[in-house]
Each structure stands twice: as C-alpha cells, then as structure tokens.
Amino acid sequence: MTTETRPAALSNVSLARRAWNIRRKSLLMGEVQGQGYIGQALGIADVLATSYFHAMSHRPDDPEWEGRDRFLLSIGHYAIALYAVLMEAGILPEEELETYGMDDSRMPMSGMASYTPGMEITGGSLGQGLGIAVGMAMGLKRKENPAFIYNLMSDGELGEGSTWEAVMSAVQWKLDNLICLVDFNNQQADGPTRDALAQGDEEKKWAAFGWHAQRVDGNDLDAVVAAFDEARNTDHPGPRVIIFDTRMCKGVPFLETREITHFVRVEADEWAKALDVLEEGKPA
Structure with missing residues (x-):
C-alpha cells in the first residue's frame, strides 16, 4: 500500500540531520567522479531538506502520484544535490550513488527527467524553469488539483528575460499554487552575480510585480522553515517567492573560506578530507 509523505511534523533538529545527510551524499557522489557542482550542493542542502521533509507532499514509492507537490530543478547542474535528497527521501536507492555520472546511470551530471525518478523536468537551459512551472501550475489549477509547484532557480537566472515574462504571467493567472525558490549564492559562470547585471533589491522587484516575496538566510534552518510555512x-492571491542567501560549500569550512567561483575545484585528496570535516559537524 502506498503511503503519503507529509513530513511537516519533523523537528528542525531532524531537518538538520537530513541536510547533513544530503551534504554527505553529495560529497560521496563528487568523490566518485572527482568533480561536480559541490559548492552549490552544500549551500542548498538546508533548502532541499526543508522542501522534501517539511513542506512537500509526496510518495516515495509512487514518484508520479498525481497528488504530489512538484519540485522543478531549473538549474540542471545542481542535479548532484537533488539526487542526494531523492536518495534521502527513498525515491532513489542509495546503492546507485556510486553510478553518479557514469554511462547508463540514472543520475547524469546534469539533471534529465527521462532518466531519473523524481526529476520533474530537464533543466540546464537556464531561464526556462519558471516558465515551465507557470504552465504546470496553470494545468493543476484547471484540473482542480490542490498540489503546489516548487521551482528552484539560480540568481543568475534573474538576468534572463524569459524569467521575467514568467514572473508577469504567474501574476496574470493568479497562480497561488506556485512557489519559486531562488538560490542567491552570488556566483554564476561569468563571475559574481552582482557584477553580471544590475542586481539589487530582488525582493522588492518581485513584490512590485505582484508576488508575495521573502528573503532569508538559506543556511538558517529556523528561517528557512518559517519562510516555507x-x-x-x-492568503496572498498570487504566486510566492523566497530568495535564499546561501553560502557556497556550507558545512566544509576549508572549502567555504577558499576563493569561491561558480565551479569549486576539489583536489583528489580533498574529498576524503571534506567528508572527515563534515563528520566533525554532524548534528547530534
């Protein structure tokens, strides 16, 4: 018999353990390939733990259950982090961890919906996720399905014109079943996000378009949980957005203090060291 996962009763202490497990699994996958977007995975772990183990309705043994909340990964290169939470949630078997990024794996280095249970969309063409989320949210409304759409996107996608078209469309159609999650780590391929385009006052911009907007520390679990709630x-009559200020490589201090760029290089001998350091900070 399938069972619905409604993990809202988990304490923040339990969520901290889930976030720690997501970080650990991400590091283990990175060690398999000797690379991966580990800085982003470590930074977003608290948001992912709260999404899957506090906010969302889902059934691990039935990933396509019609009543599920949908989690869209617009930023396909964050797939290593989503695989970690899908394993933690029991949607992917943990024994597949060692296949990450290999031929015929269900966990390619950039997320693809056709390969992975629980992966709702194929991300990677940045700036497309929120538009897809708008379409999905409209579809759920027309079917009178009460599920929510959660769309995780990057701060770099705020520089894409298609993002702002989707922002306006969501307000036009009063999509109060759409929650956008923005990971603001101030890094993108061309350098710091603040230097790429004229950014600033992101929360006010979304609010000006008609969204219910919040901005919180994405590595403060109490703040993250409160923002999701x-x-x-x-009772805002339209879409909602939470902007999360996250720290790249959160949980591994020697990586946190390194000069951070969009792709954090971890040397071959540093993966084991990172796992050891993470172990020292394991929640009780």
Whole structure:
C-alpha cells in the first residue's frame, strides 16, 4: 500500500540531520567522479531538506502520484544535490550513488527527467524553469488539483528575460499554487552575480510585480522553515517567492573560506578530507 509523505511534523533538529545527510551524499557522489557542482550542493542542502521533509507532499514509492507537490530543478547542474535528497527521501536507492555520472546511470551530471525518478523536468537551459512551472501550475489549477509547484532557480537566472515574462504571467493567472525558490549564492559562470547585471533589491522587484516575496538566510534552518510555512499558508492571491542567501560549500569550512567561483575545484585528496570535516559537524 502506498503511503503519503507529509513530513511537516519533523523537528528542525531532524531537518538538520537530513541536510547533513544530503551534504554527505553529495560529497560521496563528487568523490566518485572527482568533480561536480559541490559548492552549490552544500549551500542548498538546508533548502532541499526543508522542501522534501517539511513542506512537500509526496510518495516515495509512487514518484508520479498525481497528488504530489512538484519540485522543478531549473538549474540542471545542481542535479548532484537533488539526487542526494531523492536518495534521502527513498525515491532513489542509495546503492546507485556510486553510478553518479557514469554511462547508463540514472543520475547524469546534469539533471534529465527521462532518466531519473523524481526529476520533474530537464533543466540546464537556464531561464526556462519558471516558465515551465507557470504552465504546470496553470494545468493543476484547471484540473482542480490542490498540489503546489516548487521551482528552484539560480540568481543568475534573474538576468534572463524569459524569467521575467514568467514572473508577469504567474501574476496574470493568479497562480497561488506556485512557489519559486531562488538560490542567491552570488556566483554564476561569468563571475559574481552582482557584477553580471544590475542586481539589487530582488525582493522588492518581485513584490512590485505582484508576488508575495521573502528573503532569508538559506543556511538558517529556523528561517528557512518559517519562510516555507509563510509561502504556503499566506492568503496572498498570487504566486510566492523566497530568495535564499546561501553560502557556497556550507558545512566544509576549508572549502567555504577558499576563493569561491561558480565551479569549486576539489583536489583528489580533498574529498576524503571534506567528508572527515563534515563528520566533525554532524548534528547530534
């Protein structure tokens, strides 16, 4: 018999353990290939833990259950982090961890919906995720399905014109079942996000378009949980956005303090060291 996962009763201490497990699994996958977007995975782990083990309705043994909340990974290169949470949630078997990025693996280095249970869309063409989320949210509305759409996107995607078209469309159609999650780590391929385009006052910009907007520390679990609760429960008549300020490589101090770029290089002998350091900070 299938069972619905409604993990809202988990304490923040339990969520901290889930986030730690996501970080650990991400590092183990990175060690398999000797590379991966590990900085982003470590930074977003608290948001992913809260998404899957506090906010979302889903059935691990039935990933395509019609009543599920949908989690869209617009930023396909964050797939290593999503695989980690899918394993933690029991949607992917943990024994597949060692196949990450290999031929015939269900876990390619950039997320693809056709390969991976629980992967709702094929991300990677940045700036497309929110538009897909708008379409999905409209579809759920027309079917009178009460599920929510959660769309995780990057700060770099705020420089894409298609993102702002989707922002306006979501307001036009009063999509109060759409929650956008923005990972603001201030890094993108061309350098710091702040230097790429005229950024600033992101929360005010979204609010000006008609979204219910919040901005919180994405590595403060108390703040993250409260933001998810407010986004889901507000009576705002339209879409909601949470901007999360996250720290790349969170949880591994020697990587946190390294000069951070979009792709954090980890040397061959540093993966084991990173796992050891993470172990020292394991929640009780």
